[in-house]
Amino acid sequence: MYRIITVDLDGTLLSPQNKITKYTKKIIKLLLRKGFYIIFASGRHHIDMMHIRDSLNIRVFMITSNGAKIYDLDNQLIFENDLNTDVASHLIHLAYLDSDIITQVYQNNHWYINNSKIKNNFCPSLSLLKYQYFHLDTFNFSKISKIFFTSNNLKKLFKLEKNIISLLDKQVHARFSSPGCLEVVSGKTSKGYGLKVISNNLGISLQECITFGNGMNDYDMLKISGKACIMENSDSHLKNILPYAEVIGNNKDDGVAVFLNKMFII
Structure with missing residues (x-):
């Protein structure tokens, strides 16, 4: 049912020590081998996101700086929108x-x-x-x-x-x-807009996307996805405005990887 997995980094995929654990790395690689498309979506600078991706030695889409720059599987910039100078x-x-x-x-x-x-x-x-x-x-x-x-x-x-x-x-x-x-x-971009760009690029419906996040900057991509999952450690405001989202584990306990393992691998 789901073909695209979109995941925020800080507070979601990353541990409280801002690392991707060995367990999470293992699950990500298993999912990629199964044919899922994975999108890293973060407010982080594209250089920092590229470093995280390269440290895992994987090919993923990247929504960087909250959607200001978007990269495809071949590390090509496919969308860019800067703030108006004034x-x-x-x-x-x-x-x-x-x-x-x-x-x-x-x-x-x-x-x-x-x-x-x-x-x-x-x-x-x-x-x-x-x-x-x-x-x-x-x-x-x-x-x-x-x-x-x-x-x-x-x-x-x-x-x-x-x-x-x-x-x-x-x-x-x-x-x-x-x-x-x-x-x-x-105002022309966001993580949600970035997800639309990538789903259109792949020709895959947003209903076939499962998304994970924990902050208010994740709201736009969570609300348009076929399934929205928010962390136990999420911003309380996010929980309030997405009452239908499934609350999963904490990022300190590999919450995303544990959930994905149960849903798609075991």
């Missing part, structure tokens, strides 16, 4: 001077930040990229795939989200990937 400039100016929020930018193969205070939920160890500091008066606002804001001051992030939606509406797609990380991409 929109990117507006977004970057919004919280640049707020010391409680880090403004972070993915531009081409670079990662830029305006401050690196650990208290602002800064996690440089999650990326192979080396961050660089940027300054408003000299920064080029073109070719930006994703802007994200991190902080442990959740009230400020929720207020920022409302402000972004109010000011920019359909020009952007703003979602929380975790409570302390608000991610913004072009």
Whole structure:
């Protein structure tokens, strides 16, 4: 019944240590040998996602930066949509001077930040990229795939989200990937749009797709899939707006791999 398996990475396929366990690796390879198409869908930069894929020595589709860049099985870029230059400039100016929020930018193969205070939920160890500091008066606002804001001051992030939606509406797609990380991409894309691109490319119906996620940035792809599965450790808001989704195990217990093994292998 299902031919496409779409899976988020952080909080879903990856362990709390941000690794793919030996068990999960084994199950992924078994599923690929059975003929399933697998899509990795993440807010992560494409370079980091390519590293994860290559470490497994597998061929999978990749929806990167929440849909801003999409790659096929041969690592060819099949879709790309950056933020409008004026929109990117507006977004970057919004919280640049707020010391409680880090403004972070993915531009081409670079990662830029305006401050690196650990208290602002800064996690440089999650990326192979080396961050660089940027300054408003000299920064080029073109070719930006994703802007994200991190902080442990959740009230400020929720207020920022409302402000972004109010000011920019359909020009952007703003979602929380975790409570302390608000991610913004072009309004023309999302993980859900990425899934549509790949399913059309393969000529396979979305009803033949089973999708796994744990954050609000997974909502769009979960709601259009034939079967939606969310993690035990999912964002409570995601559970509330997807009451029909099946809640499976925790990412600390190889929840996705255990579920897939029972459903398609054993």
